Amino acid sequence: MSCQGKDSWPELVGVRGEEAAATIEQENPTVSAVILLDGTIVNALFLCNRVRVRVNTSGICVRVPRIG
Template identity: 55%
Template sequence: MSEFCPGVGKISWPELVGVAGDSAVATIEKENPSVDAVVITPDDAYLPALYCDRVLVFVDSNGIVERVPNVG
């Protein structure tokens, strides 16, 4: 991903899998202020396109992060 988004800063947060989605968003935006983190629930529709200023935070039905959040 860093080759597509040079100079973006931190691009991946594997340590957030299993954490509450809202907490993950706060951590991501604190560690990389150049991105907006967005929680995606199982019922949400989203555009699966590459955006260097976006991190999708996929959560389960309980609001827990289930995939590694990455820039894109």
């Protein structure tokens, strides 16, 4: 599936989740960033307007955020 705009943000691993979410939404206004605790079970539905920001218990992004 082809989505509009930037689709992954490897440079945000290690950044606070709130900062990562704001950067994602600024760099690709077609998406909404959702902050989740890493390990949270989610559905497998792929959406071009969603980016999941997975954070650890300290609120730091621990995986590359991607559209989906």
